Amino acid sequence: MDLLVDPWIPVRAFEERHPQTITLQRLCCSEEKWLLNLPRDDMELAALQLLICLLQVTCAPKDDGEMRRRVAKPLDEAEFISLMAPWLHTFQLDHPQTPFMQVKGVEAKEPTPMEKLMTGLSGATNCAFVNQPGQGEALCGGCTAIALFNQANNAPGFGGGFKSGLRGGTPITTLIKGPDLRSTLWLNVLTTSRLQASFPVDSHTENLPTWKRPVASGKTFPAATIGLLRGLFWQPASIELCPPIGPGQCCGCGQQSNQRYNGFLKAKFNFTVEGLWPHPHSPRVIAEKKGVIEQKFLAFTTAAPSWTQISRILVDKETGQGEGRRVAMVVEQFREVYPRFKLVLIVGGYRNNQASILERRHDVLIFNEGWQKGVKVIDDIVDIGLEYKKALRRGLYTFVEGIKSSEVKGAGVAVHEVAERHYYRHSELLIPSILASINYSEPQDIVARLRKELHQLCEALFNQVTAPYAHHPKLIRSLAVARASLRKHLYALQPQGELAHGDGD
Ligand SMILES: [Zn+2]
Numbered sequence: 001m002d003l004l005v006d007p008w009i010p011v012r013a014f015e016e017r018h019p020q021t022i023t024l025q026r027l028c029c030s031e032e033k034w035l036l037n038l039p040r041d042d043m044e045l046a047a048l049q050l051l052i053c054l055l056q057v058t059c060a061p062k063d064d065g066e067m068r069r070r071v072a073k074p075l076d077e078a079e080f081i082s083l084m085a086p087w088l089h090t091f092q093l094d095h096p097q098t099p100f101m102q103v104k105g106v107e108a109k110e111p112t113p114m115e116k117l118m119t120g121l122s123g124a125t126n127c128a129f130v131n132q133p134g135q136g137e138a139l140c141g142g143c144t145a146i147a148l149f150n151q152a153n154n155a156p157g158f159g160g161g162f163k164s165g166l167r168g169g170t171p172i173t174t175l176i177k178g179p180d181l182r183s184t185l186w187l188n189v190l191t192t193s194r195l196q197a198s199f200p201v202d203s204h205t206e207n208l209p210t211w212k213r214p215v216a217s218g219k220t221f222p223a224a225t226i227g228l229l230r231g232l233f234w235q236p237a238s239i240e241l242c243p244p245i246g247p248g249q250c251c252g253c254g255q256q257s258n259q260r261y262n263g264f265l266k267a268k269f270n271f272t273v274e275g276l277w278p279h280p281h282s283p284r285v286i287a288e289k290k291g292v293i294e295q296k297f298l299a300f301t302t303a304a305p306s307w308t309q310i311s312r313i314l315v316d317k318e319t320g321q322g323e324g325r326r327v328a329m330v331v332e333q334f335r336e337v338y339p340r341f342k343l344v345l346i347v348g349g350y351r352n353n354q355a356s357i358l359e360r361r362h363d364v365l366i367f368n369e370g371w372q373k374g375v376k377v378i379d380d381i382v383d384i385g386l387e388y389k390k391a392l393r394r395g396l397y398t399f400v401e402g403i404k405s406s407e408v409k410g411a412g413v414a415v416h417e418v419a420e421r422h423y424y425r426h427s428e429l430l431i432p433s434i435l436a437s438i439n440y441s442e443p444q445d446i447v448a449r450l451r452k453e454l455h456q457l458c459e460a461l462f463n464q465v466t467a468p469y470a471h472h473p474k475l476i477r478s479l480a481v482a483r484a485s486l487r488k489h490l491y492a493l494q495p496q497g498e499l500a501h502g503d504g505d
Contacts, residue, residue, distance in 0.1 A: 028055075042350070056280075060189055101152060102148070117147040142252075169352055170351060173282055176346075206225055207227025221274065241261050242263040246258075246259075293321075300350070301351065303359065340370075368439070385431050427457075466479055
């Protein structure tokens with residue numbers, strides 16, 4: 001199965017439920033409007049990334065004008081065929097010598113079941129609860145390619161010494177969403193002029209994919225020697241699919257398939273990449289550690305909702321001495337090529353504890369037109385949301401712990417944690433809806449209203465979580481002291497400065 005030729009892309013047409021698998025040519029060249037159609041949002045994101053990477057290496061637009069044309073209109077069929085011609089058999093899942101994202105002759109004691117390739121399906125204590133049984137038993141070629149790609153690029157290694165991908169175990173991926181699948185793809189393909197700046201090609205660069213030139217075991221090499229194709233399709237483990245089994249239903253997409261894969265061989269090897277490979281789909285943080293400037297990709301490390309990360313995902317910042325953060329290159333490109341468009345941003349990733357997946361994250365965040373010039377507003381809204389949460393937590397912490405020096409008794413029950421979860425649940429609706437609708441050049445009124453709403457939310461949540469203890473004689477004083485502490489912290493957040501001038505509340 002050649003990913004550039006055969007029908008493998010799991011989609012459904014707009015306003016239709018009927019799922020089907022189509023070719024890349026039909027996706028790129030027809031006027032039909034498609035959406036990806038897989039039961040798991042992380043696998044849909046992986047399918048999207050895989051498609052973007054295929055177009056990125058085979059036919060990147062040369063400049064912004066060509067990019068805009070590709071986004072707006074389907075490609076001509078003859079042009080598509082000529083663009084793909086040099087790449088035929090490069091991305092072939094069942095190639096007899098160089099199969100896609102695999103190596104031949106993997107030595108393993110026994111085959112690994114396919115479910116190990118479906119990230120988070122096994123290994124975590126909670127996985128039986130969040131996943132339907134039977135998902136990974138046998139996968140069609142398309143779902144197998146998607147799962148291989150996802151495991152290698154977006155997920156932690158298999159554990160037990162298996163390495164993770166070039167972005168670390170659980171990177172956050174940010175992509176631009178267009179009105180349909182075809183436009184979404186082109187919105188995330190970097191132009192060749194931008195590529196030259198980030199991925200210079202010289203005699204030190206290796207750009208054959210790992211299935212044509214496997215990563216040398218035990219070697220250390222600089223990130224800059226990894227070319228674009230090789231990096232986008234990096235495979236950090238030796239994997240070889242077992243021969244396919246006969247026709248039946250695919251457990252990934254649910255489609256009937258003539259050939260299905262139900263297992264693979266895997267083996268680990270070691271390598272060290274010096275520095276960071278500048279993957280175009282992820283935001284980076286740059287920080288000093290023991291006198292050395294280090295870059296790494298952003299990851300979800302807590303259960304806090306995605307809006308708490310928006311500043312890091314969307315706002316470039318230099319915080320002095322080379323430290324700071326950088327948005328993903330695809331976001332940077334969109335900002336430059338479409339300076340007046342609203343942004344629909346897909347944000348996805350896993351949260352892990354070593355090789356186990358604790359959580360799958362997938363959000364679509366919308367930013368109203370004008371966001372390109374409204375980064376200060378975005379920063380402020382996120383800060384406000386975080387500051388009110390902190391005030392609520394601090395007030396309640398006084399209630400939980402008491403104040404020893406004043407003989408104020410603590411309740412000893414972690415109500416501040418409960419309140420934080422409630423706060424996040426409310427804010428998860430509130431803050432994204434503001435970012436989607438706010439007028440970024442006149443934000444004052446909405447920001448003032450947000451402060452008021454969060455202030456009231458903090459008071460309401462404080463009352464809600466302390467209500468069961470309100471009549472406990474020993475805690476009456478503690479509650480009064482804690483309430484005073486909350487008021488003090490909320491008071492300190494009252495509007496000042498340019499964003500909320502005129503609001504006296
Ligand atoms: Zn499938």
